Amino acid sequence: MRVTAEEAADLVATAHALADVARQATLLHFRQAGLSAENKESDRFDPVTVADRLSEERMREILAQRRPHDGIHGEEFGAKSGTSGLTWVLDPIDGTRGYLSGTPTWGVLIAVSDASGPIYGIIDQPYIQERFEGGLGRAEVNGPMGRATLKARPARALSEAILFSTFPEVGTEAEGAAFRRVSREAKLTRYGMDCYAYALLAAGQIDLVIEAGLQAYDVQAPIAVIEAAGGVVTDWQGNPVHQGGQVLAASSPELHAKVLSLLQG
The missing domain is CATH 3.40.190.80 (D-Maltodextrin-Binding Protein; domain 2)
Structure with missing residues (x-):
């Protein structure tokens, strides 16, 4: 699916708005005393916390305001169909086990996809304020060491x-x-x-x-x-x-x- 330059700019801006509210929501509870988790599965520990749900709720509120015709597929609140041909794929906290443990290796995952797959994505680590983005002509990281272009390693054995x-x-x-x-x-x-x-x-x-x-x-x-x-x-x-x-x-x-x-x- 082709998107215009104007729509691409809006998708990027919306994704960053989602990452901003998710960053705020997750940091409200990270490393706070008394944080507990429910187990979503019976045969292994697959936790969900109040922060997971709050993060996704706030992202969905932004999408309802800015992109009401897009679909949504989120980990905590399931799928919402859309009419635009685009779907936002959200993981409000990827790595909830790490989140519970206090490690800064979890993140918020935000992608926008068409029928062929993701066209743009963000990996955001709220605690160290590091954000990686790629797609729609962008490939960069912005964090404590400033802004830099993302480039994978050259071929090696x-x-x-x-x-x-x-x-x-x-x-x-x-x-x-x-x-x-x-x-x-x-x-x-x-x-x-x-x-x-x-x-x-x-x-x-x-x-x-x-x-x-x-x-x-x-x-x-x-x-x-x-x-x-x-x-x-x-x-x-x-x-x-x-x-x-x-x-x-x-x-x-x-x-x-x-x-x-x-x-x-």
Whole structure:
């Protein structure tokens, strides 16, 4: 779907307005005594807090005012259909486990998508006030060290690559085995960064993020940011992954191809 320059500017401005209100909402409760969480699942700890809900509520209020004809797909309050052909995909706190623990590695994810996938996205880390954006002609980070262009690392051998994932087990037993085939060949493997790992890939700090079991709201903003920085994001078969599932993000097409072959065994 083509958007005019005028609409692109409005989409970017709206996304930043969403990130601003989400930043305020999440910081109201971050590292505050007495913060508790409900568990959304019975077989594992998948928390949701008052801050998750408040963050999404405030973003939806902005969209109702500024973009009432767009659809919305949010983690906490589900889907709202629209008529414009555009949908806002929102994760009000990606990394709620980290949020509960007080680490500054969680973030707010905001993407705007058409039928083909995300066209623009923001990864915002409110506590350190660092915002990564990509798409619609933009690829930059603005934070404590100022504003800079996002550019993924050039191609390098897997033996020199830094690999991130959120959980050491990486999904099912078979998915974990596939991940370990890659990890054994990588220079360094780190865990637990949630969406911040994708931001680091776009910023040229790391080379790979491999995960499984993701939802659309977990991955659409990272896809937009990483692709704008020159990286590649697909599923483990090399297909589009904007609806979630198994995710492989790589800093270069060459490294992506190498890792894809290892994941497929």
